[in-house]
Amino acid sequence: MYKKNMKTSSGVEGIARIEIQKRIDLIQIIIYMGFPKILIESRPRGIEELQMNLQKEFNSVNRKLNIAITRIEKPYGNPNILAEFIAGQLKNRVSFRKAMKKAIELTEQADTKGIQVQIAGRIDGKEIARVEWIREGRVPLQTIRAKIDYCSYTVRTIYGVLGIKIWIFIEGE
Numbered sequence: 001m002y003k004k005n006m007k008t009s010s011g012v013e014g015i016a017r018i019e020i021q022k023r024i025d026l027i028q029i030i031i032y033m034g035f036p037k038i039l040i041e042s043r044p045r046g047i048e049e050l051q052m053n054l055q056k057e058f059n060s061v062n063r064k065l066n067i068a069i070t071r072i073e074k075p076y077g078n079p080n081i082l083a084e085f086i087a088g089q090l091k092n093r094v095s096f097r098k099a100m101k102k103a104i105e106l107t108e109q110a111d112t113k114g115i116q117v118q119i120a121g122r123i124d125g126k127e128i129a130r131v132e133w134i135r136e137g138r139v140p141l142q143t144i145r146a147k148i149d150y151c152s153y154t155v156r157t158i159y160g161v162l163g164i165k166i167w168i169f170i171e172g173e
Contacts, residue, residue, distance in 0.1 A: 086099050
């Protein structure tokens with residue numbers, strides 16, 4: 001619940017995941033970001049503002065709140081950041097196929113073994129909803145031992161809501 005609120009209220013893109021560690025006297029929040037400079041440069045007091053909001057959210061009067069921002073080496077190897085990228089493209093009315101191919105291109109630079117991107121809904125404003133997908137490399141969804149990173153993301157466009165699903169095959173087997 002906190003994680004979802006934090007992503008929407010901060011309005012910052014590029015958050016891959018958020019870890020919350022609760023101890024008796026300390027709450028540690030680690031934010032893994034692809035591009036931490038965006039958060040720091042856009043709002044100088046953004047982190048302090050975030051800390052104040054979280055202090056209220058957690059109702060932590062006698063607990064200390066510690067926020068750490070960690071950078072991910074290969075941001076486009078993370079499906080959440082990639083989904084946000086595709087969502088931004090679709091909001092700017094870029095062709096869905098072009099957006100998917102660009103996302104796959106960016107992922108290949110992050111040396112992953114395979115990626116599958118699926119977009120569903122009223123694609124390009126057509127009246128009938130459909131599902132389109134592209135796969136590059138290997139994505140063994142049936143293999144249990146395979147390390148597959150998955151993300152489901154909804155994006156509101158002027159035509160309606162689109163669903164983006166991304167599977168990234170990292171090292172495995």
